[in-house]
Amino acid sequence: MLRARLVEERENILKAYRRDLQTGQESVSEASEDMVDRATVAYSRELAFSISDSERTQLRLVDEALARMAAGTYGVCQYSGQPIGFKRLQVVPWARFRVEYQEMMEQGLLTLDN
16 A cells, blocks of 8 residues: 555656656747746746756655665664654655654754764
8 A cells, every 4th residue: 555655656756757847848949039038937947947856855755665665674764763653654655754753853953863
């Protein structure tokens, strides 16, 4: 069940990434000499590529989760070594940390070096 969700998420990210790339390429080919149009095209391209950055990050997290499944370490907190709750994995199947450690990391109270 969780593996299927990860594979589906991976496919969705790749589809969105391809769509964003195509949009960026179309924006370049539709460029006009008008300064306002060029600024709009530049902004649209920048937005598409920034979204692509977040998609690449998400893809990396999903791929890492699939690799952990293959290695037999999926569902184990990368900070504490304790099991990640199944409910958390159902919500965020690419989770690397237990909720309490994820929250501390987001608050800057914890790093993997600690």
